[in-house]
Amino acid sequence: MNAAEYAAAQWARATGAGLDPHEYRRVTEGLESVADWGPAFRRTARGYVRRAENAGSHVSAGQHLLMAARWFHVATLGPYEGADRAEAGADDALARALALLEPDARRLSGAEFTGWLRGPADAPGTVIVVPGLDSAKEEFLDLAAALLERGLAVFAMDGPGQGALRATTTKRADYHHVIGQVIDALGATRVGLVGLSLGGYYAAETAALEPRVAATATVSGPFRLDWAELPQPVRDILVQRTGGAEAARAFTDQVDLAGLAARIEGPLLTVDGGQDVIPGVTNGEPLARLAPHGTYLSVPHGDHLLGNARPDWLPVLTDWITHALTG
Structure with missing residues (x-):
């Protein structure tokens, strides 16, 4: 190319x-x-x-x-x-x-996360923004701004193998342990999650296993990954961010929500772009269908992360999670 x-x-x-x-x-x-x-x-x-x-x-x-x-x-x-x-x-x-x-923004960091808590101290809800394969907290500043405008507090984070931690940590598929550490640091009893790209898997996996997650939204999140079909550039990033080819394959094998979707007890919104077709990546429709309280939004002309279709999903998602957290 x-x-x-x-x-x-x-x-x-x-x-x-x-x-x-x-x-x-x-x-x-x-x-x-x-x-x-x-x-x-x-x-x-x-x-x-x-x-x-x-x-x-x-x-x-x-x-x-x-x-x-x-x-x-x-x-x-x-x-x-x-x-x-x-x-x-x-x-x-x-x-x-x-x-x-x-x-008044506060930096919060732990062994496997770092990020910024923004918004009012008395916000009616807190949303954790979870990045994906090669994204970071700086990529989704517009999403954070939209949530802040709705009165929520926002913690935009980097986790293992992401952003500020990419050089010192490697990715892990059991990401609920990382977000559990974040929730502890926030001192929160309930949070919302918005996960983008691979962060959508991280958010859904956490929602199934972490009872303090009250509502979850995913954007272009994979339901399952298949190493044999993934494009070479995606494989290369996985190898780099997980620490080697064997670790990348093992990580990919774990990215499968088939056994977890039914355990997501809170409301779930899954957003996909109709033009987001990456070989080896199953998009989010099965997740929304199998989750007890799942809603599916497909934007036909949207690509991966729907950067070409912001008005079609960003206000919907931010309104949805605001209502889910605040009633």
Whole structure:
């Protein structure tokens, strides 16, 4: 795949994460190969950091830093030896942005998670946003903003093999142990979960096994994975993030909700894009059908993560989980 094809393939995901489409085109049109992806996106991110340092107000500085965090993270989506540094840059930019824009935001970290708790201390509900295979807390800032606008508290996290922890941890399929640690740190008795891509599996697996989960939504989450059919780029990421080929196969074998769906006692919303067809990945319709209180939303023109269809699902999901948590 050449640079132009790769940029086209990442278009909806990158713009769905909040990158300006015109700037995205300007940056990617100058790429000679896919190997140039990471350096070009890091340069763009550093440009936003410089804008923040020269900004005329703390609001402008914070907004520039939020954009820097997005560009640093998207830099990691290409094959790039500096991906760990880019994720560290995203993490630092988000921290600096929140210090300016939301000084009451709290960093919470444990052995297998880190993230930011945002929103009012007396919020009527708390939602944990769970990223996926190669995503991170900086990719879903628009989702967090939509939940905050509805009065909820939000904990956007990185877990094993994700974001700020990608260089020091490896993925685990029994993710309910990780979210259990998060809920302990939050001091919560009940939470909502929104899981995106592989995070949808993590959220559903946790909802089946963690009684403090009151409501769950998944976006482009797999019901099951089949190693033999997965595209090579997906296999490569799994090998890298799990610690080796044998571990990647073992991880993939565990991603199967057939025996867990019926154990999800709370309300569940599963969102899929009709154009999201990845070999070896079973989408979320069986999960919604088998769960006792499942609802299925399919957006026919939506792709993976539905970055090309935000108005068709983001308000629905955020309203749904707000009502599920607050009545």
